[in-house]
Structures are given as structure tokens and as C-alpha cells.
Amino acid sequence: MEKNRIKAVVIGGSSGSLDVLLKLFPALNPAIPLTIIVVLHRKNAPDSPLANLLSYKTSIPVKEVEDKDAVLPGMIYLAPADYHLLIERDFLFSLDSSEKVNYSRPSLDVTFESAADVYGPTLVGILLSGANSDGTAGLDAIKRAGGIIIAQSPETAKVAFMPEQAIQHTDIDFVFDSDEMAAFINGLR
């Protein structure tokens, strides 16, 4: 199984998902050997405090992505407001300010599909709470590329629609609450 060692976890969510991250981050192993990429639907506001807020919850460095930043292990990256976040073959981030997808920029599908393309079977995709169907096509792309896909258990989601869509329409591997997600991510090698 060595060749399928997981290299990255991409987490996406919309309304109600910030609470999950605030519980999940403190439970993560600080010496995690993976790249964690977080994409949230968010308002485009100057000086958004989101990266700061999240960085208080973990000792893993949290960085809001700037164009062509390197994708490194042991880091948490946050998609900036108003840009789609993509990953290049040479493991640099690219930002893209093209049309909204699923009424959203950043769109979860865009990042999930791009990560699936680059990471193939070495990727885990997690979809959290939200009121829109963004993320389902992206999880499906991760699955088709050989990765593992996880949805937040709808009964623990503040807004269940988003994970429910994924559970209905994809061949989901796991349905987890935030504690189970943390244990799963900490167990990845």
C-alpha cells in the first residue's frame, strides 16, 4: 500500500462548517505529515480574520494562499475569498478569479477536482455542513481518481443539505462526526 500513502486532505464546507473546523483543528496531531487544504464559502471582506481565527485552534501553521505558493506537508492552507483555488502538477497553488461555480467563488468542486487530478489515490476529500450542492461533483472526481471521500454525518451538521447531497449521489467511503474525522486524519500515514 506504500504507493497510495495519503499526501493531502482537502476539506470543504459552507454554512455551519466553521464550527466543525473549530472543533476539528485542536484535535489534529500537530506533527501531521500531510497537507491540509480548506475551502469555505465566505464573504469577500478585506482583512478577513478567518485564517487568524483558525490558527488559534492548532499549532499546525495556517496560511491563506497567495498565488503560486508552494504546497508543503505539515501545513494547513486556506482558500482566499473571491478566488478559486487550484493545484498545479508541480505542487504550486494557482488562484483563478473566473466565473462563480455553484454560485460560489471559491467553489469546493473546483478545488476538489483540481486536487483529484494532481493527487489521484493519495487524496482524502471531506465535505462538511452547508446549504448548497457544491462539493458533490468534486468528491465524485476524487473517488474516481482513487481517493477516499468522507461526508460529515448529516445529523451533526448545522445544515445537512450539502453532506446529504454527497451521500446520495456519490459512492461515499465514510460518514463521520468531527471526532471521527480527527481520529481518521491523525491515523493517516
Add this chain to the structure above:
Amino acid sequence: MFNKLLTIEDEEVDLLLNDLFERYGYDFTNYSRASLKRRIVRLCSLDKFPSFAELRYRVNSDPGYLKHFVEELTVNVTEMFRDPQFYKALRTEVISTLAAKPFIRIWHAGCSTGEEVYSMAILLKEANLLHKSLIYATDLNPTVLEKARKGFFPLPHMKQYSENYIASGGIHDFSSYYTAHYGQVKFDESLGEKMIFSTHNLVSDRSFNEFDLILCRNVLIYFDKDLQDRVLSLLDESLGQLGYLALGTKETLKFSSIQTRYKQLEKEKIWRKIG
């Protein structure tokens, strides 16, 4: 049910880019590949091609489609006073410094449909500098330039633009700058008088003048690092001493070969040429 996306292999993207370059001279080889690939998949889906092979055949056999394809491959999403804090910094720190010059030359590189060019003209007008300014607005896509030249924009966007304008420090009634006709607005002719629109391809064309301020916002994100560096050198060559270079909010001069000659203003993505 969601729409499953067509899968396109990297080798197929290479083939298409090679066609565009060899047959038509369009060089997209140093564009950000992830973004470009997504644009191609999107076009396959929008234009309902069942497979990549059919898209490629059409690009190579139908000149009308080729034009559409090239224009759609590049991103033309823009807005007026995009990132109002950036425009606030332009008003307070840049425009005021340029005021002393007898003549102000500005280049807006990659201006798309021109929303940011009209925003700049409004700033200059409010600073009482428009009469002695000239804004060169360029893009590689002639169709978007034609739109920009006409100065018509969709009426439904004006609410957002008006909010952006106010957040950028605008104190006038934004609607005084335009008149509405049938769902479109036409901006005041006097704003357009100091604009020169022209095609210019940052990948293949050269520097054509020396400027006091160059804006190139959310253009470099579509290029790989090598091309970013080449384009930054082109912009550097085109900027006079103590001139200003403005980039998009997530773009940077850091790690580029021209970095040492520039000093960043506060926290906005505006640099001054000091070396």
C-alpha cells in the same frame, strides 16, 4: 443529479496548446496549467462537445470557433472598484503623488471589459487630474476591448459597483456618472475621452511606452512562474523612475527578478519603483 465533468488528460491539453501555437501563433504554453485545463473542460461542457477529440477537430477546422475558443480560454471576470481598499490606497497614496506631474500616463494591462479602467477615470476626475491624464487600456482579446471602448455595462451590477465606489472613498452620487438605457448603463463620455484601447499580448508583445502607473490586476495568476517573471520584466521596462506598479490582491513581486528595485506601499499590492 450533478453533472459529471469530462476528463481530459494532460497530454491532450499539450496537443491542443501545440495546435494553437504552431498553426495560429497563440502561445498559451506558459499559462497556469490547472486553470487552463479547467477552462478547456468548461468550454467542452458549454459548447456541448461529447469528447476532447471533437473539440480539437473544431478548433483546427473552424476559424470562427477558434476565435471564440481563444477568447473564452482567457478569463474576463472583472468589476468596478474591485477591492475597494485597493482603490482607497490609489486615491490617497498614488494619485495625490502623481498630481504634481505635468502629464500622467497610465497603462492598464489586461483590462478585459474595462470596468477598472472607468473606475480609474473616475478617480482621476475626482482628483481633477483627468484632463492631463492618458490611460492606455490593453487586452489580448479584441472582443472585450470593443465592449470596453463602448462603455456600456449591465445595469444590475450598478448596486454592487456603487457600494464598492463608496467603500473606496467616493463621495459623489455614483449614478451621476452614467445614464441607464434598457438594462445597460452608458458611462459619461468625458470619462472615455482620455482612454486609448488597443490589443496587446503580454506574452508576445513588447513595451510600447513609459508610464507613471501600471495596473495589471489578476492577470499574472493565470501564468506560470517563468512567464510571470517575464511579464514583470516587461512591466518594469515600461515604468518610469518612481512610478507605481499595482497587482491583484493575491499577486506579488516577491521572489521575482525585479523585486529589489521596488518598495511596497503599506499592505496594498502597490509597489513603487525606487531603483
